[in-house]
Amino acid sequence: MNTKGHKSIAFGELRRLLVGPEQTEIVQLKERLADPELLVKDVSEVLPEAIILRSSRDKKIAKALEPTIEEAIRASVKKDRRALADALFPVMAPAIRKVISSIILKMIQSLNQALEHSFSIQGLKWRLEALRTGKPFGEIVLLHTLIYQVEQVFLIHRNTGLVLQHVTARRVAAQDPDLVSSMLTAIQDFLQDSFGVERGEPLEALRIGDRSVLVEQGPQATLAGVIRGTPPADFQVILRETLDDIHLKQIGALESFDGDATPFEPIRSQLEDCLQSQHKQKKRKTSPLLFILLGAVVFLMGIWLFDFIRDYQRWAHYVERLRTEPGIVVTTIEKRSGKKYISGLRDPLASEPAKMLKEASLEPEKVIFNWEPYQSLYPKFQLTRIKGLLRTPETIRLKFQDGILHADGSASYQWIVEARRLVKSIPGITHFDEEKIIHIELRDMEIIRERIEKQFLLFRTNEAEIAPGQQNTIQDLVANTKRLCSLAQVLGKNARIEIVGHTDNTGSEETNMKLSRERAHNVLSILTSKGFKEENFTTVGVGPKEPLLEEATEINRESIRRVDFKVTLTDKPKEGVVRP
Amino acid sequence: MIKKKICMLGAFAVGKTSLVKRFVKGIFSDKYLSSVGVKIDKKKVIIEQQEVDLLLWDIHGEDEFQKVQRSYLRGSSGYFLVVDGARRATLNTAFTLQKRTEETIGKVPFVLIFNKWDLKDEWEIDDKTMDDLSKDGLMVVKTSAKSGQGVEEAFLTLTREILEA
Ligand SMILES: Nc1nc2c(ncn2[C@@H]2O[C@H](COP(=O)(O)OP(=O)(O)OP(=O)(O)O)[C@@H](O)[C@H]2O)c(=O)[nH]1
Ligand SMILES: [Mg+2]
Numbered sequence: 001m002n003t004k005g006h007k008s009i010a011f012g013e014l015r016r017l018l019v020g021p022e023q024t025e026i027v028q029l030k031e032r033l034a035d036p037e038l039l040v041k042d043v044s045e046v047l048p049e050a051i052i053l054r055s056s057r058d059k060k061i062a063k064a065l066e067p068t069i070e071e072a073i074r075a076s077v078k079k080d081r082r083a084l085a086d087a088l089f090p091v092m093a094p095a096i097r098k099v100i101s102s103i104i105l106k107m108i109q110s111l112n113q114a115l116e117h118s119f120s121i122q123g124l125k126w127r128l129e130a131l132r133t134g135k136p137f138g139e140i141v142l143l144h145t146l147i148y149q150v151e152q153v154f155l156i157h158r159n160t161g162l163v164l165q166h167v168t169a170r171r172v173a174a175q176d177p178d179l180v181s182s183m184l185t186a187i188q189d190f191l192q193d194s195f196g197v198e199r200g201e202p203l204e205a206l207r208i209g210d211r212s213v214l215v216e217q218g219p220q221a222t223l224a225g226v227i228r229g230t231p232p233a234d235f236q237v238i239l240r241e242t243l244d245d246i247h248l249k250q251i252g253a254l255e256s257f258d259g260d261a262t263p264f265e266p267i268r269s270q271l272e273d274c275l276q277s278q279h280k281q282k283k284r285k286t287s288p289l290l291f292i293l294l295g296a297v298v299f300l301m302g303i304w305l306f307d308f309i310r311d312y313q314r315w316a317h318y319v320e321r322l323r324t325e326p327g328i329v330v331t332t333i334e335k336r337s338g339k340k341y342i343s344g345l346r347d348p349l350a351s352e353p354a355k356m357l358k359e360a361s362l363e364p365e366k367v368i369f370n371w372e373p374y375q376s377l378y379p380k381f382q383l384t385r386i387k388g389l390l391r392t393p394e395t396i397r398l399k400f401q402d403g404i405l406h407a408d409g410s411a412s413y414q415w416i417v418e419a420r421r422l423v424k425s426i427p428g429i430t431h432f433d434e435e436k437i438i439h440i441e442l443r444d445m446e447i448i449r450e451r452i453e454k455q456f457l458l459f460r461t462n463e464a465e466i467a468p469g470q471q472n473t474i475q476d477l478v479a480n481t482k483r484l485c486s487l488a489q490v491l492g493k494n495a496r497i498e499i500v501g502h503t504d505n506t507g508s509e510e511t512n513m514k515l516s517r518e519r520a521h522n523v524l525s526i527l528t529s530k531g532f533k534e535e536n537f538t539t540v541g542v543g544p545k546e547p548l549l550e551e552a553t554e555i556n557r558e559s560i561r562r563v564d565f566k567v568t569l570t571d572k573p574k575e576g577v578v579r580p
Numbered sequence: 581m582i583k584k585k586i587c588m589l590g591a592f593a594v595g596k597t598s599l600v601k602r603f604v605k606g607i608f609s610d611k612y613l614s615s616v617g618v619k620i621d622k623k624k625v626i627i628e629q630q631e632v633d634l635l636l637w638d639i640h641g642e643d644e645f646q647k648v649q650r651s652y653l654r655g656s657s658g659y660f661l662v663v664d665g666a667r668r669a670t671l672n673t674a675f676t677l678q679k680r681t682e683e684t685i686g687k688v689p690f691v692l693i694f695n696k697w698d699l700k701d702e703w704e705i706d707d708k709t710m711d712d713l714s715k716d717g718l719m720v721v722k723t724s725a726k727s728g729q730g731v732e733e734a735f736l737t738l739t740r741e742i743l744e745a
Contacts, residue, residue: 160655162583162635178583182620182635189651190617259582259632259657 063248139171148229149277151211154181155246155264156222157257161185164221164257164264167271184213184224216243220254225274238274246270311362315340318360325351327376339366346371349381377428386426390419396437403430410438413491445487445495449567452480452497456564457523462507464518466526466563477565478530485536488569498538498566499523505544505560517541523563583633584742585655589681590662591673592640595695598725599662600638603735618652625739632739650684658689658742660734665694665722668704689741690719693734697724 016023032038054061076083126144130137151172155165163181168174187206206213214231216223216239223243225235246267247254253263322342323330327350334341346353353371357364375385383400392398393415399406405423416434423432455477457466481497488495501520503512520539528534544560588596597619604623617640625632639652653659659681661674678690694710696703714720719737723730 157655160583160585160657162585162655176622178633178635179620179622182585182637186618186620186637186652189654192651259584261581261583 059244063245136171143228145279146229147278148227148231150225150227150231150235150275152177152180152226153271153274154184154222154224154226155267155271156181156185156224157254158185158217158220158222160257160259162257162259162261164254164261165267165271167268167275169275169277181224184215185222188215188222214239216240218243218247220247220251220257232276232278235274235276238276242270242274314360314362318357318362321356321360322353325353325356326378327351327381328353329374339368341368341370343370344372345374347376347378347381348373349384350376382428386423386429389426390422391415392419395440400429403428404433405429405431406433406436408436410440410443413439413441439491441487441490445484445491445493445569448480448484448487449569452477452484452565452567455480456562458558459519459561459563461504461561462515464515464522466519466522474526478527481527481532484567485532492572494570494572496536496538496568496570498540498568499527499563500566501539501541501563502560503544504558509543512543513541515541516543519563581631581633582743583635584657584739585635585637586738586742587653587656587659587681588636588638588662589659589674589677590693591664591667591670594662594664594667594670595723595725596638596660596662599660599693599695599723599731599734600636602725602728602731604636623735625736627736627740627743630743632743634735634739650680653681653684656681656685656688657745658691658738660691660693660738662693662695663705665696665703665705666699671705671709689738689745691734691738691741692718692720693730694720694722695725697722697729698726 032042051061122144126140127137129135130140133140149169149172151169152174153167154163154177156162157164161182161184163177166174166177166181174180184206205215210228212227212231214225214227214236216236221243223239223246225231225239227235250264250267319330319333322328327347329345330342331344332342342353353369354364354367357367375381379400383398386392386400386405387398390398393411396407396409396411396415399408407419411419416437416439420432420434423429455473457470457473457477459465460467484495484497499520501516501518501523503516503519505512507515517539518541520541524534524537524539527537588600590596600619600621604621619638621636621638623634623636625634637652637656661678662670663674664670674692681688681690692713694705710720710722719741721730721734721737723734725731
């Protein structure tokens with residue numbers, strides 16, 4: 001026990017001598033490693049460099065951090081939505097804008113495309129094709145304008161050739177993916193076996209007609225994309241990256257696969273991301289229909305503009321005319337809710353503005369007038385107004401100049417008297433010139449006077465009583481005399497009829513004179529018996545003196561034995577005018 | 581949903597294609613057989629409420645088991661060894677194929693099919709031989725692709741075997 005103890009002390013001593021300094025270092029190292037604080041400090045020293053170094057080699061760090069970062073983001077969103085939204089906004093906003101504008105662009109394009117394809121000859125052909133094949137027209141258009149489309153993506157279990165996951169683009173009719181996948185594997189095997197390609201060297205593409213199959217092989221699975229058209233250069237890279245990622249995430253499921261594909265359901269969306277497509281940009285070429293539409297629009301606008309300008313000019317002319325129209329004063333023109341409102345003053349004698357509107361080919365419904373009546377001093381209206389006021393007969397022509405109203409023509413005395421009176425009450429008239437007016441009554445009276453003076457009554461030789469059979473003449477005489485009297489009364493004149501008795505030249509001078517006086521007297525008696533006043537008549541006997549006949553024959557002797565008449569008219573004093 | 585790959589193996593003209601045709605209506609034409617050397621069909625079977633999609637790889641029959649065919653075997657969950665009962669030599673080919681397959685993909689369930697049962701009178705293989713093979717633990721089914729006899733049974737037997745494996 002003692003020896004043993006001694007030995008151990010000695011051994012300890014030896015060890016201390018041999019590895020003394022190192023031992024302290026080891027102890028220190030041990031302490032250092034055991035101290036979490038120090039460890040953290042140490043790792044922190046190298047961590048950034050370590051990450052950089054590894055990241056340059058592969059994507060393991062990114063992949064490893066992915067779930068953590070995802071979780072962190074999720075937690076952040078849960079905690080405060082705003083913080084993350086604010087942080088992302090500068091990135092998201094332009095992206096969203098871009099997406100929206102691209103959506104709008106696509107809509108315009110598809111409209112254009114639809115228009116183009118609906119009406120072009122090619123479009124008709126495609127329609128026929130759609131009818132023939134029973135495919136929808138849209139699909140046919142897509143097919144013909146396609147640059148490429150990834151129609152299907154298969155994730156194939158490498159060993160069994162069984163399909164693990166499969167996605168199809170919209171509108172693509174796919175065969176049973178299991179069969180296609182198996183067959184693809186078989187073909188691949190066949191090609192590799194036939195042409196002695198090594199198993200490690202992957203077959204990258206198959207081409208059948210306008211379809212190609214791009215293949216990426218991983219250790220456990222194959223990713224194959226069926227593409228119509230010419231695939232873009234980077235599609236192989238997309239497949240590669242997708243496959244790598246699937247291997248990384250699903251390696252366990254891939255290795256233990258035994259016919260049950262359910263674990264691969266989550267990678268569907270990843271495969272769907274590979275379903276890209278691109279269509280011809282040719283559709284940018286504007287459809288002729290668009291031009292036709294545009295043309296139609298321009299044409300209609302032209303018509304509209306023409307109408308607009310024409311109406312505008314018509315309106316301007318109309319307003320100008322209205323402003324210069326005598327008897328119309330325009331004060332305001334307003335435009336409200338498509339209608340025009342014109343207000344002002346208008347002489348009732350002025351032209352009708354609504355009528356003028358029609359003459360200017362403007363729509364009367366669109367103009368509303370509001371006229372205040374007034375009297376224009378425009379001479380034409382003055383005259384019209386005076387004419388109306390004086391109740392001027394057709395036979396009178398009026399002229400108004402420098403305040404003087406000139407009248408010309410014929411009118412009844414009564415009118416003239418009335419006119420004289422009325423003229424005084426019309427403003428603007430300083431003088432009424434009626435000199436040239438012929439009084440109708442005066443003229444009539446002249447006619448009557450002439451008629452009376454042409455009348456005569458005949459007598460037999462040596463008789464003072466009128467010869468029988470002259471009733472008509474007497475009636476005429478009575479009527480004329482009556483008319484003469486009434487006209488004289490209207491005109492304010494005194495009419496006097498001289499009854500002149502005549503004899504032939506047989507017999508003595510003395511008897512003839514007496515006889516002639518008796519004859520005149522008798523005629524006066526006849527007239528007074530018809531109701532005439534004696535004072536209107538004078539009688540005179542002139543014997544055979546008037547008219548002097550050189551050679552009296554029996555015939556003219558008879559016509560000489562007569563009574564005839566002479567009318568004298570004298571003015572009555574003015575106040576004696578009698579109204580009818 | 582479970583999917584399983586199954587191979588049809590056997591000498592030429594033993595009736596592999598005819599058996600598959602009997603069992604399923606496929607989408608590929610027979611011309612694949614001569615060009616690629618394989619034709620694949622699919623058939624859904626239900627065994628004890630378990631749906632299984634069988635992918636049947638019908639491989640062009642060759643008396644000499646060629647390299648070409650080896651890769652086709654990969655990933656098979658099971659296979660049929662088809663023998664023409666009227667041609668004894670096809671049984672030997674079947675054994676050779678069985679050995680090579682096991683070398684390639686390891687031990688997986690298989691069913692030995694004696695086809696053309698309708699031509700029983702012309703058979704070169706007697707019942708005893710077949711009984712002995714069953715007694716050795718092999719699964720043996722007699723079929724006729726012509727009449728359809730035993731075909732369904734053969735497929736169900738292999739599927740069941742695969743599911744239990
Ligand atoms: N009578 C009869 N004839 C059969 C039967 N099965 C196949 N046949 C015939 O046998 C011939 C060959 O059949 P296949 O099915 O092509 O044989 P296979 O094994 O596919 O031949 P390969 O593809 O060349 O390897 C055909 O003429 C079939 O009609 C059967 O059960 N009875
Ligand atoms: Mg065959």
